[in-house]
Amino acid sequence: MTPSVRTLDLHVGGRRFSLPRDLRRCGVIYDDRLARTDRLRLEQQTLGATPALRFEVPGQRITLLDASETPAGTRFGPLGAETALGAQPEVAATFPVFQLADKLVLLAPMIVVGFDPMATDAAAIVAGTILRIRYQARDHAVLTAPAEADVLAEAEALTARPGVLFAEPDLITIGANLRPPPPGFMAFDSAAGVQRAFLNIRAPAAWPLAGPLDAIRIAVLDDGVDLSHPALAAAVVGSFDAIEGTEGPVSPNAWDYHGTSCAGLALGLGAGFRGVAGGARLLAVRIARSPGPGQPWATSNSVLRRGIDWAVDQGADVISNSWGGPPSSVVAEGIARASGAGRDGRGAVVAVAAGNSGGPVAFPANLSGVIAVAAVNLADEPKTWASSDGESWWASNMGPEVDLAAPGIGLTTTDLQAAPGRTPTDWRQDFNGTSAACPIVAGAAALILSRAPHLTAPEVAAVLIAAADPIGSAQRRLNVERAMTALAPAPTPDLPPPEITGRCTRLVLSEAVSVFHLAPADGGAALFLADPGDLAALIAAEAVGVDLTLRYRDSVAGPLAILKGARLRPAVGAPPDPDPAPEPDPDPDKVLLPRPEDDIFATA
Known part of the structure; x- marks a missing residue:
């Protein structure tokens, strides 16, 4: 990949997206024989100083560097550090980094190719190329390229092969969890015995109307879930590490608490706590991880697709997605399969967080066939930079793709059971962002299906949207009680008696x-x-x-x-x-x- 590329053009669903290059940062692949201490020494010698950012992408050979302020970076311009490193014999290749709102997107020597399995397979597609098969699924495959390869050119060449539906770089997304409020924030209504956010959406009034929740499966795609947490352990029916491709039990890193907090809001039950669909069953899917406490998390498009496919194959009724990334055909097709073919053709309900950068609705929440979830505060105000909640460091993404809003401020939920989770206890009272709003909507969808399992995914979304309370000028906030009471009785099939x-x-x-x-x-x-x-x-x-x-x-x-x-x-x-x-x-x-x-x- 040449340093002259200034934008990354992606083509997904007939649309073109462009990501601008981050000129301050680059990705580096070192010779595998070079020890980590030698890599640090090489960076110091080549750049003239320690980079301001050094992030070793988990599970990858790539190191992300921000060397813009080093002597090499200031002397030779924005790409000077990358050029200087790329000239070293110990460096196999350098790769550009691109900007995506509050995330970074890294090009790597990986390609995802989608194909018609009736017309071809991965072996035929890579025949005669420099690419190798990393793994193959039914209708797509992940391919590796030599470190020095022009990944974009290789992907473009594959699209001309018979039976190929798309070929795209397997982009790596790097992000950070939203900063919580200062200690001491409390949003629990001790008089009512339930948190204020659930009172706002009328969840307690909806609970007596629920059907058998133990028949409903919610998949939580995140950085893993604490499977032994007292409010979650009884719900677990399966877990999967989409990064490694292994089935559970799969535990998160001791510092990756985000998925545990999402699962609690969706379906936690026990130790005096109840999630929106407390009693539903949990499919825990790890699609991201971070290398240490306080460090960014990383995932890739192929990992996301593998997690989605596993959830569908395990019979997920609802899939909760508190994550976002670059537009991707392999991810979009996975979500289309989930929302269309899941639940034996009725479609899994796919809830997706809209994002926290205050901009347009992020991918994949902007896809059709999903429930895009924005955030409101506890005063039922759309969460903006200036809303009255005081959390001025983030704002909910908004736009015409948003279907529902749900509380995204001051949520009490489950935490990892031991330090260094978010808190020293098993619980937290400060979960925020559209990441928190999304599993609340996922739980509401599970409640609907517990009463009306015959509904299709679009019908579930329609019930929730129609029952929501208007707030502001363009949003509707979830009202679970109204949605449950609006359900018509399930149709009785005209069957013979037993x-x-x-x-x-x-x-x-x-x-x-x-x-x-x-x-x-x-x-x-x-x-x-x-x-x-x-x-x-x-x-x-x-x-x-x-x-x-x-x-x-x-x-x-x-x-x-x-x-x-x-x-x-x-x-x-x-x-x-x-x-x-x-x-x-x-x-x-x-x-x-x-x-x-x-x-x-x-x-x-």
């Missing part, structure tokens, strides 16, 4: 399925499909015309019932023939089914 007695009028047996018509005694008719392994001893050709009683465990709406582990028994006074006769020859009145490989019905 037990039916009637006359078996037609029958078809095959190696794969048994199909028979039953004419219930009270009128009507039903067509049933069952595994012959369950029925072979009870159904035979002679069963036609015999009264049978059917019990079943699963069914679908309409006249077709798909049986799982069903059993037939003869009606009283109509015992079956103990010696089943062979299957009769087919006739025009019989039901004919396609073979199982035609994939019309799945065997129960």
Whole structure:
């Protein structure tokens, strides 16, 4: 990558985005054989001073430096330090850094390629190139390039290959958690026994209206969750480290508390604390980490996608995302899959924090199909630089993409159980930002689904938005009670009763399925499909015309019932023939089914 590049152009969803270059900073990849002490010595000698910023990106070979104030930086101009380092034989490559609101974006020797799995695969895509496969998923792959490669040129060349849908650099995002208020801030209503933010959104009044929350799964994508916290341990049903690609139990670093605080607001329950959807189940996904207390966190686009995919595959009903990054096709497609194909086609509800830089709504909150969440303070004011809360160092991002606002000031929630978490205790009372507002909305979505699991993701969003309270001129603040009371009763499928007695009028047996018509005694008719392994001893050709009683465990709406582990028994006074006769020859009145490989019905 040449130092002359001044902007990074990204093309996502038919739109073009440009990120300006941060001329003060650069990324450096050293020769792997160079020890850390030797790297520090090389920086001192080459730059003439210690860089103002030195950040070793976790899990990567890259070191982020701000050497603009060193003698090399001041003598040779903004890119002087990068040029000086790049000339050293111990340096494999240098990479530019770009600005994204309150975050930094680092180009690295990694590419993500999306492809049509029916047309090609990763091996065919990299054939004849300098790229190597790091890992491959169903419809995308992460590729590594030599340190000295022009990553943008390599990605551009891949887009011309057959079956390739997109190719983009696997950008690294570096950010910092929002600064909390000074010690002593208290937003807990001791008289009501619940925090003021929850009173504002009418959560306590909504709790008695909830359905069985233990059937609802909320995935929290963040820097990890304290899985043994007393208010979270009982909720955990799975955890995943998307950075390493390993399933749990996955614990965060001892100083990475952000995800634990988000999980508490969404679903914590215990030790006198209750989150918005206390009692829901937790899928904890680590998609970011920091190298030490008070240091920035880092993630990459491919890690984010892997975390999203895992949550969907684990049956997440709601996905809470208190993070943002550069526009990315691999992330956008992952979210589209979650919100469209998740929950068996009904769509997972995807809540995303709008961002805290006071600017436009950040990616991926600006995508369609998600609930973009802005923040308000405890006075129900939109959180701005000058709002009355006194936290003048941050402001909620706003714009037409915002769907809902929720409290983002002074939230009481869970903290890591031991120092150096946010506090010396297991709890904190100062969580803030759209990062705090997002899991509150995720919890509200879980409450809706506990009462109405048949709703699609867009329908859940519509219920929450329609029930929200208008604040200001362009925002609506979450009202959980109104959303719950607005729910219509769940539709009752027109299904047969759990037990039916009637006359078996037609029958078809095959190696794969048994199909028979039953004419219930009270009128009507039903067509049933069952595994012959369950029925072979009870159904035979002679069963036609015999009264049978059917019990079943699963069914679908309409006249077709798909049986799982069903059993037939003869009606009283109509015992079956103990010696089943062979299957009769087919006739025009019989039901004919396609073979199982035609994939019309799945065997129960």
